[in-house]
Amino acid sequence: xxxxxxxxxxxxxxxxxxxxxxxxxxxxxxxxxxxxxxxxxxxxxxxxxxxxxxxxxxxxxxxxxxxxxxxxxxxxxxxxxxxxxxxxxxxxxxxxxxxxxxxxxxxxxxxxxxxxxxxxxxxxxxxxxxxxxxxxxxxxxxxxxxxxxxxxxxxxxxxxxxxxxxxxxxxxxxxxxxxxxxxxxxxxxxxxxxxxxxxxxxxxxxxxxxxxxxxxxxxxxxxxxxxxxxxxxxxxxxxxxxxxxxxxxxxxxxxxxxxxxxxxxxxxxxxxxxxxxxxxxxxxxxxxxxxxxxxxxxxxxxxxxxxxxx
Numbered sequence: 001x002x003x004x005x006x007x008x009x010x011x012x013x014x015x016x017x018x019x020x021x022x023x024x025x026x027x028x029x030x031x032x033x034x035x036x037x038x039x040x041x042x043x044x045x046x047x048x049x050x051x052x053x054x055x056x057x058x059x060x061x062x063x064x065x066x067x068x069x070x071x072x073x074x075x076x077x078x079x080x081x082x083x084x085x086x087x088x089x090x091x092x093x094x095x096x097x098x099x100x101x102x103x104x105x106x107x108x109x110x111x112x113x114x115x116x117x118x119x120x121x122x123x124x125x126x127x128x129x130x131x132x133x134x135x136x137x138x139x140x141x142x143x144x145x146x147x148x149x150x151x152x153x154x155x156x157x158x159x160x161x162x163x164x165x166x167x168x169x170x171x172x173x174x175x176x177x178x179x180x181x182x183x184x185x186x187x188x189x190x191x192x193x194x195x196x197x198x199x200x201x202x203x204x205x206x207x208x209x210x211x212x213x214x215x216x217x218x219x220x221x222x223x224x225x226x227x228x229x230x231x232x233x234x235x236x237x238x239x240x241x242x243x244x245x246x247x248x249x250x251x252x253x254x255x256x257x258x259x260x261x262x263x264x265x266x267x268x269x270x271x272x273x274x275x276x277x278x279x280x281x282x283x284x285x286x287x288x289x290x291x292x293x294x295x296x297x298x299x300x301x302x303x304x305x306x307x308x309x310x
Contacts, residue, residue, distance in 0.1 A: 004164060004188045006077045006103060008206045009042030010220045011190070012213035013050035014068065015257060015264075018273030024060045026067045028272050032214075033071035035270060039217040042207065043077025043103070044068065045167070047093075049144065050211040050257060053081060055276045058089055062096055069100045079137060079209070083107035087123055091130035098131035106137035106167060109147040117153045128162050136162045141169040141192065151182055158183065167209050168192050173199045180204035194220075195246060198239040201227045212246055215260045215267075216297045219245075222304050241300050248293045254282035262290040267297060 014036075017028030036044055046068050047053045047061045056064075065080050072078060080102045082093035090107060097105050107127050109120045128136045138157060142148035149166065157163050166179050169192025180189045181204075191200025194210040197220065201208065213220045219242050226235035249259045255275045262282060264270040274281050282290070 003186065004206070006043070007079075007164070007188050007190070009208075010213055010217065010224050011043045011045050011077065011079065011207060011209045012036060012041055012217060012220075013048050013209055013211045014044045014046045014064075015050055015214060015261060015272055016052040016056070016276065017064070018276065020273070022273070022276065024056070024063050025271075025273060026063060028270075029064055029067035030071040031270055032272060033068050033076070035268060036214070036217070037071070037073055037075050040221065041076070041213070041217050043079065044072075045079045045081065045106070045209045046102075048081040048106070048139070048209075049141070050214075051081070052257070052276050052279065053083075055279070058084065058093060061093060065097060065100060065102070069102070077104075078102045079104045079106050081106045081108075081139065082127060082131075083110075083139070085110055085112065087126050090123070090127045094127045094130040094134075098134045102134060104135035104137050104164065105131050106139045108139045108141060108145045109149075111145050111147070114147065117150065117156070120147065121153060121156045124157060125160055128160055132162070134162065135164045136160065137165055137167050137190070138163065139167045139169070140175070141167075143169075143171065149179075151178065154179060154182060158187070163187075165189055168200075168205070171196075173203055176200050176205050177203045195239075195243050197223060197242070198227060198235050202232075211257070212242075212249070212260065215249075215263050216242065216245065216300070218301050218304065219297070238300075238304075241296075241303075245293055245296045245300070248289060248296060252282065252286040252289045253280065254286050255279040258282045259286065259290055259293065262287075263294045263297065266291070266294045 140149035165188035191205040
């Protein structure tokens with residue numbers, strides 16, 4: 001098996017699962033995990049942005065990861081995002097993740113204060129030290145974290161042998177090339193922005209981690225297959241179809257993840273609840289958008305199964 005092969009492919013970002021009272025739903029977490037196993041994705045990225053981690057307690061994040069690990073059947077690569085906005089809590093989550101046997105941990109940089117690069121490197125290395133037998137993935141999402149992964153910081157982090165690569169969610173696709181060119185084949189770069197999955201893969205990303213993969217995994221799995229087969233005309237058409245769905249989901253008053261969970265209830269009979277405040281809940285007028293996006297996904301899948309993309 002090639003180095004890091006278990007990370008190469010389509011890895012959906014795991015959604016927060018709540019019950020009717022807005023608390024973490026172990027039942028929902030287990031159902032969503034089994035759904036991903038059934039769909040045949042490469043793995044899951046747990047407790048990241050799509051998992052609403054910034055609005056959850058450490059104990060809640062532990063409960064989510066424990067229930068994911070109970071339900072993977074050994075068929076999914078599991079990357080656990082463990083960053084909190086202080087080192088102590090992040091290290092505790094890293095240690096907990098390693099104790100459960102995850103494949104890798106990941107972390108954004110500390111947010112709010114703009115720390116110097118040596119402090120960010122120390123933060124990431126401290127987290128990694130709490131899970132010394134587990135791979136570490138840098139999560140670069142400057143538009144939300146307010147801090148960008150620079151080449152010099154990436155050079156410093158590669159001195160840590162547990163660092164295997166970058167989940168790159170910055171918008172310039174060129175960043176993927178720069179990180180890949182700097183790191184070489186010993187490191188893996190994940191495409192982050194779902195709307196540029198094709199572009200990211202073509203320019204050097206070996207896999208992708210994305211927040212909309214979970215609502216339409218068949219489409220991203222097919223897109224990955226087309227790219228590997230160098231069927232670029234069909235790949236481009238499918239990327240455009242995916243993007244139209246994403247734009248539709250983003251057009252609601254409520255938060256996109258609320259739209260996604262409502263679609264999963266319609267299309268997959270999954271009960272995952274809503275979103276946690278201050279994220280905005282869906283309103284009545286959003287349901288037409290939910291239904292339209294749900295149908296767009298079904299229509300796109302039907303075209304794939306009938307090989308009528310051409």
